[in-house]
Amino acid sequence: MESDFRVISAARQTNLVEQPSPRELIDDVYASDVLTLDDLRSRLSKPVFRSLQSTIERGTPVDAGIADTVALAMKNWAMERGASHYTHWFQPLTGSTAEKHDSFLSPMGDGKVMSAFGGSELLQAEPDASSFPSGGLRATFEARGYTVWDPTSPAFILRHSGGATLCIPAIFASWNGEALDQKTPLLRSTEALNRAVVPALRLFGASEGTRVISTLGAEQEYFLIAEEFYYQRPDLMMAGRTLFGAKPPRGQELEDHYFGNIPDRVLTFMSDAESQLYALGIPIKTRHKEVAPGQFELAPIFEESNVAADHQQLTMQVMQSTARRHGLVALLHEKPFAGMNGSGKHCNWSMSTDAGENLLEPGDTPHENLQFLFFCSAVIKAVDDHQDLLRISVASASNDHRLGAQEAPPAIISMFFGSELTEIFERLESGVGGRGERKGLLGMGSPVLPHIPRHAGDRNRTSPFAFTGNKFEFRAPGSSQSISLPVTMLNVIVADAVTELTGQLQARLDAGTDLDKAVGEIVRETYTQHKRILFNGDGYDEAWHREAEQERGLLNLRTSLDAYPQLTSEKNVALFERHQVLDARELEARQEIMFDIYFKTVNIEGELTETIAQSVLLPNTLAYLRDLYASGQSLAVKGLISELETLNDALYQALQELRTQNAELGGESAHEKAFHLRDNVLPAMLKVRRAADELEKLVSDEHWKLPTYRQMLFVK
Template sequence: MSQDLEVTSAARNWRVEATEQPSPGALVNDLFASDVLTLEQLKARLSKPDYRSLQATVERGQSLDSSIADTVALAMKTWAMEKGATHYTHWFQPLTGSTAEKHDSFLNPAGDGVAIMSFSGKELIQAEPDASSFPSGGLRATFEARGYTAWDPSSPAFIVRHANGATLCIPSVFFSWKGEALDLKIPLLRSTEALNAAVTPALKLFGASGGTRVSSSLGAEQEYFLIAEEYYYRRPDLIMTGRTLFGAKPPRGQELEDHYFGAIPDRVLSYMTDAEMQLYALGIPVKTRHNEVAPGQFEIAPIFENSNIAADHQQLIMQVLRTTARKYGLVCLMHEKPFAGVNGSGKHCNWSMATDRGENLLDPGDTPSENMQFLFFCTAVLKAVDEHQALLRACVASASNDHRLGANEAPPAIISVFLGSELSDVFSRILSGEGGSAASGGLMGLGSQVLPEIPVHAGDRNRTSPFAFTGNKFEFRAVGSSQSISFPITVLNAIAADSIRQLTADLQARLDAGRDMDAAVTDVVRETFRKHQRIVFDGDGYSEAWHLEAEQQRGLLNLRTTLDAIEHLSSPQNLALFGELGILNERELTARQEIMYDIYFKTVNIEGETTEYMAQTQILPAALKYLGDLESVQARSRAAQGLGQEVTRLTDELYDALQVLRAQNEALGGDEVHEKAHHMRDQVLPAMQEVRRAADALERVVNNKYWPMPTYRQMLFVK
């Protein structure tokens, strides 16, 4: 089939069967969280003492009473079977960055050919999956297979459905037989405890009553691409690496800016609606959907949730988006940069801190200059970001995110904070001792009496900032679209906790010395902001002038690649931070660093070998076949002669570049994973780029019918 006929096939060979959608009332009353075992549902299935005990664990962080495990397990099994589940799994997040599960049946033989459906408290609380093949970074040897999962009661159990049944998923943590964290959730839960321990003493100084608990809240915006399934399976690079290793820039990309927030194609909208219905049933409060900047790119975003639950929900969002796409003849791409020359995908993490009574500690209110509590916590975040730039960069570092960060579409690798004009003015007044309120935004007239007067926001937003204040939260924009948000949240919780406990001690010392509260807070805010104001930048983060200013004048770090960043992960500063807060010990932290090196090496190694394979077996033969056909008419055509010379030159360049890449792929760079990772960055990636340069140039001159794979023109614009 020719490429042009494939375009028609990809565009037309799909059908969406009409389905009956629930009414708005049914969404609220019947569908939302229908596949989630909520506390409210458990209340009806447990005795009052058992329910109150579990509630204290879930809502107030009290230790789990193991004596209630059997009754909770029975209630959970009964509910799951009513939902059609025949199996259960401890659902966890190993250090691969994805999720893992081992399914066990409720069915147990009882003898004499009889079987019963059972699920005990012991089975609920702990399981023992084979841990030998999960990355551990040296925490255990390969032959040490024992690893445990344990129930995380703070995140509700849920049902995952498939064509022939359903499975009860029990959110869990994963750890070694020595008790060391082998997953992403244990550090996240520990960081939540550390944040609570740091913030509650500060709140008491501001007059909060006892018993208040604090955790972080998060809303993660998920960007992704959709392409026709026909194209995906003809691209070995997409199948093997998640991104296109070849592809000439089409005549049209995102220059017209017409895709962004444009009308959503019917095929995509049907897919989105289907995915949303599944997510609603899982209790995931997805709120927003729209076209993103690049052609073929889209976004989905939930509203704020407790960070632990948000981390689970984020994994489910990615899973549902991927599996649902196949029903519509599409493939969902989560790679940070699946297509060169157009915007890549991120996962903007909107982070804040909130009490169990619903108070957002980063809400400035109507008069932020008078909101001493807000200024205290906001200043603590500025201090945290400035002191831990390298850690923030490291927690989003990956081979895939390197293609996106700083690429005129995403935040640069330089970490800075955007405050906006109003907050910048407030801090400037505090710094100068001037005091007073910032100017009010007022109302904006739009020039027509039929249009309402709109309140003017006191500050704009800045999409070039990696860490931006956006009204009542900070938006960490550097997180990659394919990664788990658990480690970035852990880092945000940890650095905030460290900073808040230091400022709280400073504030307490001033109060003990006789300063009144407002004066003491003002002093703390002023002195802290003076030390850390270099991290605040409200301008264009993409500009070359900013890069020079950040590095040369402000002394900010510019860790351009993953390997530049992750070498800082085990610094004395970070070892002390995680160790003192009880989040990760030295072995656990250095293990994660080793895994990041290993994943980087393996990712680029796979890309290098895939580039070599495609160039050698697909692109080079296609170019030679075209060149051979040109030779038959060169004697009769000057055009054929000129084209033949150009194809010959580019084919030779491709061949020469391919020999260099083959040699670098074979060399590997050394025996240690650190040596291999640096070889990938310094030798293999440049060699891959040279192969691609020649191949993409050939794509522009070789007859379309000879080209062996779908092009950007087809993949990005076939809806």
């Protein structure tokens, strides 16, 4: 009966939250909590605005002389919208965001106060750098660090039930100037991409003054469960994923959840979250059910990568806080439920000029589009040369559970081009040229239905890096991670490839080769050298794994600990220093943090598995056994007791092994501890789980205190 009441309580309908009308969303809500360029234009003098606009749009250095004027305008705008405090909003190497709030109120010395916010507060603040991950860049006693205003990402208002705060996007650096955050290398990599691509564009006839940025749209997958269940699951509360849980009789086998009807309660949550995201200027476009029961997705339209990264962090924050208002909890872990689809964050990446030209747009005649073929070849080269960096950019203890399982791409980095684009490159390599057979229109078999254009290539959900029409979709990033690192890696490796190919192109042009022929030669040579990275088949097929490693020589870095050591290779240090994105010390620090976070994550899970098994699951089973012993000695009871006793003994023995492995840390360094946890603690945890999950199938609901998968996944 207790379980029945728990389910009924979890399924309750929450109070509806009044939402703006569609017209109000467009006219009044969208970007209402963002300090836009139009807001600044109306509040600043023309010279000050033009100076700031030049920094934002053309990358010129920020003029500290305008800081006081901008700060006053920013403060007035924020206070008009109810903000009482301000903060430098930054992204330390924890993967989340950080903020320290200061009040606009300042004492005047006569018992009165006034509102104050000057240029010095806008430009710089000083949080404690010793309390954030630094990978050895800062010792515990070396506390000084700086946050510095990033004018290229707009300030915004973050609201809470008691008021509002002005958030000023900022970078975070040590006293010595080393990057301690995700944003700094992202901004540096964007500039590196601009420096690399603009000279290439000029060879194709681009005008002076052209700037290039990377653009990104990040799809966000997540699970929703009832709040009542969440707080009865210590593993979800502490680790973000279920460390125990038997597979329910019905999971995603019927394939009926994907794009299915969205429950009213969930749709109300989505509408509420979207309204808040619209107010923050986040262009959410899509919402739908995902493949697994209880799994959903939202996706924005693409934006400039730095702004998109800020917006993605805000999206996760708004989703989680809003879900609580509706009696739900949003789970962002990559694999909260074993045996079900994991959650990713597909990053749709491209390059664009300041005039809005997408450099990866093939156009109607991609086989004749020299610029597209050149930049597409550069991406092929970049991904092949730097598979390790892309793998590192998505490596985490949580994403290890997802990659290669239930529609997530495998750990092997490859590229999907689709049939038509592959054919174009194959024809170029062979010297035939041309486009080959066009796909034309698809008839739907009924005269009342329109014929539709057939895409140039199919989709491949098992590919980690797929061309999807005018962009590349990097499908390997995990749902809980910051997108800054994957985008930084993409920007840097493509910048490097473009620089090399531009040098080759310039040399051919200087030698008298015409542009068409020179580009054709470079595209053909690059494709021949790097086409091993292209794979249009099933990424799950074991034959592909053997082919990738043994025949093509591709990397198969199965776990994060296989990937992390590659970060500080001589090749990679040279790459990042060549493009002025990260130096050797900053890379070593990040590598140390990666190992440390992996160790701490799995260590928490190992100790939590031990605690739950010892204090919850064993007592649950023993209580059930006591009731069975007292119920009589029928054949059915004797058989059930025998099964329970056997599994209970197996659980106890597995628990003893886990306890031993948890106590043995494996060494002193984070590296040694991390490898011990991967090789010993994780297998010991799995043994405990297997015994416990079998017990869950036998113990009565009344005695099994943990909410089950069938409850959490299906009760909305």
